[in-house]
Amino acid sequence: MSVLDIFRKALLVSSKNINFIIFAFITSLPLFCFVVYYEFSFQKFLLETFEILEVSKGHFSFNMLSELKKDYLHEMTRMGLLYFVPYNLLQLSTVLLIVDLASKIYKEDKQMSLKDMLPKPMISMGRLRGTLITFLNFLYVSLLSTCTLPGFIWLVTISNDFSSDLIVMAGIFPTAVVGVAFVALLTLYLALSAVWNMSIVFSILEGVYGIEALALSSYCIGGKDECGIVLMLVFSVWEIGLRFPCLYIGCYKGGYGIIAQVSLVCLGMTLKWIVFVVYYHSLKEITLAKKVDLEVGTEVRPVG
Structure with a gap:
């Protein structure tokens, strides 16, 4: 399926069952409330x-650490802890339900009542262990994604300063080289993000965890990275496009701007996981078709 087909089917999954929309809204409320609180501090x-x-013109060094205010370092630690524990735990609890239900609606293509959507009690130690490993996998994916963000912020900052110097010294060509390098790094980040996010879907729907989920995700996506890259680009632009205008107008100072921003971010987050569920089933169909073709080819291959 093309990217447009994936989005179209994802919208059908989320729109043709009103109970799913109600259930997704209810299950996202704890995450929404926390993100509103978190976003005020994070934007500051x-x-x-x-x-x-x-001020540093992108020339970050370890000497700068000693010059930073202790309040800033304490705030950095606090934001990191809030993000990696409660934020990811609330996000995972929402993702677990949305991915599971979206997959059932997609496969069975039928209406589900709110009672049918209630999660079954997990009394099995195997399922509890799997949920814990999924959380650790989710935390690992979030860590990988988050660690790249400071690098991109630093790269954008030094690119602006470096490009200006190069234009003065040697013309436009070196600036184009910096631009190409940035696009290449961004493409790599988006491709890896697609694999990381798909590994979470595999963890929930296939019962595989950790490195095995990442390996399976990478294998199924294979040479179809373009689709995953475009999907991640759309949702990254959605989140960044909502955050930076809010930063510019000072939503963190108060008012309803943060609430509107977080509402749209949570909507995009929910749609992202539905999209990846549809993408997952598309990849599974392709992989299954290839497997059948290989088996048929082996059976009809002439001896000698």
Whole structure:
């Protein structure tokens, strides 16, 4: 399926069952409330980070650590802990339900009542262990994704400064080289993000975890990275496109701007996981078709 086909089917999954929309809204409320609280502090912290990078002109060094205010370092630690524990735990609890239900609706193509959508009690130690490993896998994916963000912020900052110097010294060509390098790094990040996110879907629907889920995700996506890259680009632009205008107008100072932003971010987050469920089933169909073709080819191959 093309990217447009995946989005079209994802919208059908989310729109043809009103109970699913109600259930997704209810299960996302705890995450929504926390993200509203988190976003106020995070945007203030992000603004302060940009100011530090602007003053340093992107030339970050370890000597800068001693010059930073203790309040800033404490805030960095607090934001990191809030993100990696409660934020990811609430996000995973929402993702577990949305991915599982979206997959059932997609496969069975039938209406489900709210009673049918209630999660079954997990009394099996195997399922409890699997949920824990899924959380650790989710935490690992979030860590990989988050660690790249400071690098991109730093790269954008030094690219602006470096490009200006190169234009003065040697013309446009070196600036184009910097631009190409940035696009290449961004493409790599989006491709890896597609594999990381798909590994979470595999963990939930296939019962495989950790490195095995990442390996299986990478194998199924294979040479079809373009689709995953475009999907991740769309949702990354959606989140960034909502955050930076909010930063610019100062939503963190108060008012309803943060609430509107977080509402749209949570909507995009829900749609993202439905999209990846559809993408998952598309990849499974392709992989199964290839397996059948190989088996048929082996059977009809002449001896000698």
